Amino acid sequence: MMARFSVTYWIGAADEQEARARALDIALEQTVEIPRDAVPAGYVEDEILGHLERLEPALDGRSGFVAEISYSDDDIGGDFLQLLNIIFGNSSIKTNIRVEDISLSEGILNLCSGPRFGMPGLRERTGVAKGPILMSAIKPVGLSAQELGRLAHDFALGGMDLVKDDHGLVDQRTSPFVDRLKACVDGVGEANAKTGGRTAYVANITGPATQIFDRAWMAKEKGAGGVMVAPALAGYDVTRALAADPEFNLPIVSHPTFAGPNMITPTTGFSHRFYFGLLQRLMGVDVVVYPNFGGRFGFTLAECQSIVRGAQMEFGGYKPVVPAPGGGMTFERIPEMQAAYGERVMYLVGGALIREKANLTNASKRLVAAVRGNA
Amino acid sequence: MMARFSVTYWIGAADEQEARARALDIALEQTVEIPRDAVPAGYVEDEILGHLERLEPALDGRSGFVAEISYSDDDIGGDFLQLLNIIFGNSSIKTNIRVEDISLSEGILNLCSGPRFGMPGLRERTGVAKGPILMSAIKPVGLSAQELGRLAHDFALGGMDLVKDDHGLVDQRTSPFVDRLKACVDGVGEANAKTGGRTAYVANITGPATQIFDRAWMAKEKGAGGVMVAPALAGYDVTRALAADPEFNLPIVSHPTFAGPNMITPTTGFSHRFYFGLLQRLMGVDVVVYPNFGGRFGFTLAECQSIVRGAQMEFGGYKPVVPAPGGGMTFERIPEMQAAYGERVMYLVGGALIREKANLTNASKRLVAAVRGNA
Known part of the structure; x- marks a missing residue:
């Protein structure tokens, strides 16, 4: 397995079951964008498909849930726009989902040198x-x-x-x-x-x-x-x-x-x-x-x-x-x-x-x- | 005067007075971005500043108003991103405003050749x-x-x-x-x-x-x-x-x-x-x-x-x-x-x-x- 980074989303959902379904949809949408049953076993399913790592109710008095989904450095392919694609590409067209946080990985650190000054x-x-x-x-x-x-x-x-x-x-x-x-x-x-x-x-x-x-x-x-x-x-x-x-x-x-x-x-x-x-x-x-x-x-x-x-x-x-x-x-x-x-x-x-x-x-x-x- | 194009915005506002004030703010924000009383008389005020051409209640059962604001081809400067800046740049950060329509001008037609196919x-x-x-x-x-x-x-x-x-x-x-x-x-x-x-x-x-x-x-x-x-x-x-x-x-x-x-x-x-x-x-x-x-x-x-x-x-x-x-x-x-x-x-x-x-x-x-x- 390559290194993985993870993105934390706020998800609006009535209950945990709905939130989980939406989070799994995001993991699919942001990576393979094909029906779940069509995802090839092995490398694509294990490595490229997003993994739901965490799902819990949102804190700070907010409704909804917080989902952390991890993605593979291999999916970034050394391309910053593809990193943004993974973070929020197609899911940006949905409502009741918001990007809240990101954890870094070797792939991101190599790709993004950050502010020079x-x-x-x-x-x-x-x-x-x-x-x-x-x-x-x-x-x-x-x-x-x-x-x-x-x-x-x-x-x-x-x-x-x-x-x-x-x-x-x-x-x-x-x-x-x-x-x-x-x-x-x-x-x-x-x-x-x-x-x-x-x-x-x-x-x-x-x-x-x-x-x-x-x-x-x-x-x-x-x-x-x-x-x-x-x-x-x-x-x-x-x-x-x-x-x-x-x-x-x-x-x-x-x-x-x-x-x-x-x-x-x-x-x-x-x-x-x-x-x-x-x-x-x-x-x-x-x-x-x-x-x-x-x-x-x-x-x-x-x-x-x-x-x-x-x-x-x-x-x-x-x-x-x-x-x-x-x-x-x-x-x-x-x-x-x-x-x-x-x-x-x-x-x-x-x-x-x-x-x-x-x-x-x-x-x-x-x-x-x-x-x-x-x- | 250079040719002008106009952008039609939907504006959420309680009454016509508020809508007019917001429309005039847009005309300022999208062009000169300085206080109204600091706009230089002459070319900048006459040509570059947006002109509110029309303001009327929104139709189709929508609340709010529709404002048509015209802008100068000179402001585009032959630059498509600047055209987008004028259409919606800073005002995109406001709520209760939406871009609905655009009328074309010589400057836009020269800049944008349109779909080749x-x-x-x-x-x-x-x-x-x-x-x-x-x-x-x-x-x-x-x-x-x-x-x-x-x-x-x-x-x-x-x-x-x-x-x-x-x-x-x-x-x-x-x-x-x-x-x-x-x-x-x-x-x-x-x-x-x-x-x-x-x-x-x-x-x-x-x-x-x-x-x-x-x-x-x-x-x-x-x-x-x-x-x-x-x-x-x-x-x-x-x-x-x-x-x-x-x-x-x-x-x-x-x-x-x-x-x-x-x-x-x-x-x-x-x-x-x-x-x-x-x-x-x-x-x-x-x-x-x-x-x-x-x-x-x-x-x-x-x-x-x-x-x-x-x-x-x-x-x-x-x-x-x-x-x-x-x-x-x-x-x-x-x-x-x-x-x-x-x-x-x-x-x-x-x-x-x-x-x-x-x-x-x-x-x-x-x-x-x-x-x-x-x-």
Whole structure:
């Protein structure tokens, strides 16, 4: 037998008999996808078919059951998308089933090198040894490359540690990728020269399937300090491939656009902790942007705290990924966020600063001071 | 002003005032993602910001409202993933909002060449002028390339028009991609030589981000008659890029694995018609696999019929995509499916035939006869 990993599902079911039947269906659906009586005896049945390892009532006052199903490393075949297929492929189309947890195996550990930087690497690169790291976003779409480069400059001058593209900035005629890359690298570099700081520009490389790796490498060559990918749009193997390449060696930011349906209902998709925490670490992501509680999206404080746990708990020796709550962050909310997160997250502030465009540098300085204090 | 396209959303709201506020939030969120009072006057406000074009109560006995929001071709920037960003990126993380429809524009029509084959092309390639086309799937994972090639041969000998890989078959050591490709092309070719038929082998090219296009071209070079992609895993631009390439010129099958959360709740994600119909046509998909009603998944008859409408209705001149309902199809269900779909769909039968492994060719012949009759 090859090594096995296991996935824990929450299953909605009226009683244990129904839960067991559903769990056995999952074990079949996620692996062989043929009727149980057609599964060939021997290797396929023993090795490839999912094994129901555990079934018990859900805890924490939830209804339903928790099922742990183990799968073979042989089924992964060294392919990350196939790992996701096994974890939740066809069963994602069912309701009353949710992915909650995963235990690792040799096959997964070999396939997924994990975050190259994570929290320790980001602290080293930014020079922020203590207190939260800060990231801002240049936008909106429609500004010229020069205007965006100026915003990046002003953010950097104000002491923001990372300045990323808005996820909607791709290769629009108003700000082509190549021009924006140059303008922002130059703008941030100019500010760093003035301040002696280490602000990094993070380029959004999400784009045409045939160009995404070219953009990643171009970003690196031209001096970007990180790249951003939207995995739900660009595919779930892009970040893993970049993180696994020692030559690439740049921090990777993951953006949640288009990913919403994967976690927004409590009885389908993934738990927040799994999707924005564990999964991102398998994907080799260094910084994971997610919607903050109390902002424009509906995530609760408890869900956000579970994301931070998933991002930073012990997990196969993988580095902790940096959670970056965003989406409606304002100055007024800093105390609330400090209480909720301490220094375990990166503060992502875009719109609230852009609003003070004329005084962007000063607004950034005020934000850095308010978030980091004298740390 | 550039040409504009518009997206129609269903919005859950207690009254028109709330619906309007939510619609205006969407127009902002999907484009500039900064506070309304920070949107620069002129080009950004006039052109890039979404315009609320229409807001009215939902019909068909549904609660809530329907909002039509228009967006600029300039915002797309010739990038399909950015088009999806605009349609539903960040708003996908909200609940009580669902994508229902899209109107096209010059920018979309230039970017998306649509299905190269679609229903007419598939009929021509398979030689099935009338009656449903049939597709089967070789599986399970764990069989050798030779065993899978034998299954492909037997299906072809039995008259199945297309024989596709199971979506879980990637590059496992039991059946490496290259070996399986050869075994299946050879197996199907041998059967075609015996029957004079035109069965095509459809290779699953979903795999590592750095290899997916290589696999597509290898499949073509080695004689596959089509390729299969799981867009929710591999990214949403892969099929569009392949369909747009005149040199590639092979039918593309889209598989729904991992896509479930995008449409399984009625108040989030996409309508079935949009996701499995309109979107697939923009993606250049020729055959779209979706879960049939009454099978292992929870889709209703009405939802499935809406998929067929979305796949085949007039839509910017794009060819109709071939809907392929699968997931638990059996001989017994043929009359019910004929009543529901007529000859507008491709019958996808995997497990029910695999079960009769020893008599796969005869079982396939019986299925073809039962589905197509004397047509």
